[in-house]
Amino acid sequence: MMEEGKKINFYRLGLENGRRYRMELTDEYRLTGTGGGVFLYLAPVYDSRDRDGSWHRLVLEGDFYRCKYEVLVMATNEDLTEQTEKAWEEGSSPDLFWPEGSYVRKVNTDDFLLHELKGRYLWVLIRISGAAVDSHFCMEGFRVEFPWTSFSGYLPEIYQEAGQNSFFERYMSVFQSMYEDLEQQVDHLPRILDYESTPDENLGTLLTWTGKPYGGAEPGAEKIRMLIRDLSKIQAGKGTVRVMKQMIQFVTGRDAVIMEYFKWHDWMRRGASQLERYEKLFGKNEDQFCVILDLTQEGQPVVPEELQKLLQEYTPLGMNSNLIFLDWSSQMDTHCYLDKNSRLAIPERADTSGFSLDGNYVLG
Secondary structure: OOOOOEEEEEEOHHHHOOEEEOOEEOOOOOEEEEOOEEEEEEOOOEEOOOOOOEOOEEEEEEEEEOEEEEEEEEEEOOOOHHHHHHHHHOOOOHHHHOOOOOEEEEEOOOEEEOOOOEOOEEEEEEEEEEOOOOOEEEEEEEEEEEOOOOHHHHOOHHHHHOOOOOHHHHHHHHHHHHHHHHHHHHHHHHHHHOOOOOOHHHHHHHHHOOOOOOOOOOOOHHHHHHHHHOHHHHHHOOOOHHHHHHHHHHHHOOOEEEEEHHHHHHHHOOOHHHHHHHHHHHOOOOOEEEEEEEOOOOOOOOOHHHHHHHHHHHOOOOOEEEEEEEOOOOOOOOEEEEOEEEEOOOOOOOOOOOOOOOOOEEEO
16 A cells, blocks of 8 residues: 555635635535636645645546636745735736746646646646536535655566656556545545534435434434434334334424323322223223324424324334324304304313224314
8 A cells, every 4th residue: 555645635614715706605615606707716825845845636626517617736946925915916817927837737627647846835726717607616625635656666666767757657647546536435434434424415325224213204414413323222212102202203303292001090090080081081991002292382294194104113012002183273253254244153162971082183
């Protein structure tokens, strides 16, 4: 394995410190632009502290639609920050004042070598030209690798005499770049597989590995991280009130009340006069429990069929669940006024005799 070189990363917060012309930095720290005309980005100067230092490669990441993009990279031993900043302030493109032969210019190329550059200081200028009104781009960032490294060091000495910018070195750099990119992906695997540090766009893949122990729509990033974190406890606690409440809260965003038969029946034996009413309300069967969900609380939309499936998955064998929704309801006045008075209903006291909760009901 080759010795790992150094990298200058201009991603996310690294893009914030650069100079921008007509480009916008989004909340996700991406450089964007829309429309025709010229867009410019000047990265902060980088000091390698190595006089006549060598440079290896630049990799640009982004999407460009109907745009021409140019990347100019300059390396010198002299600090030209003052001249570059002055040109920018005057509204001129800094590369117009860069010394001839001190920079590399590539058009519509997102991965290229910097072997011909030598110098302590490095500047990167990106110029994007929109070709039409609907032209747009989104730039993730870029990185610069240094110092110059070559696979030829692993070959016989005769192959090492070609020189840094020779055809053979450039040819070998193709395979070297492929290898280094693959090696970088392998190095980043632990971060990608870590649910706490992985980007939000990777959470969907991690979620499929959990078996999706819930019903309803896809949860947000924060809930997915919570689900993966507590997955072992959820699987081990299936059939318990604690896990059932946790999953109902996960799906609906509301706290449910679970009333088990033994919790109220043993206590109500002391007052036989109320026992019959409680049996009508919560059921007479020992294998039945009630899940009461208050829909007046803020939360996500509830689909009764999907929630019932979730309860069945987390209900112990031999038990039956009874899902009850509490929601606001109102009784209209006995009169309405639509050109003339019309009597709608006569209020009466509700009678629950012979009524038991053996299905899904909405109580108001």
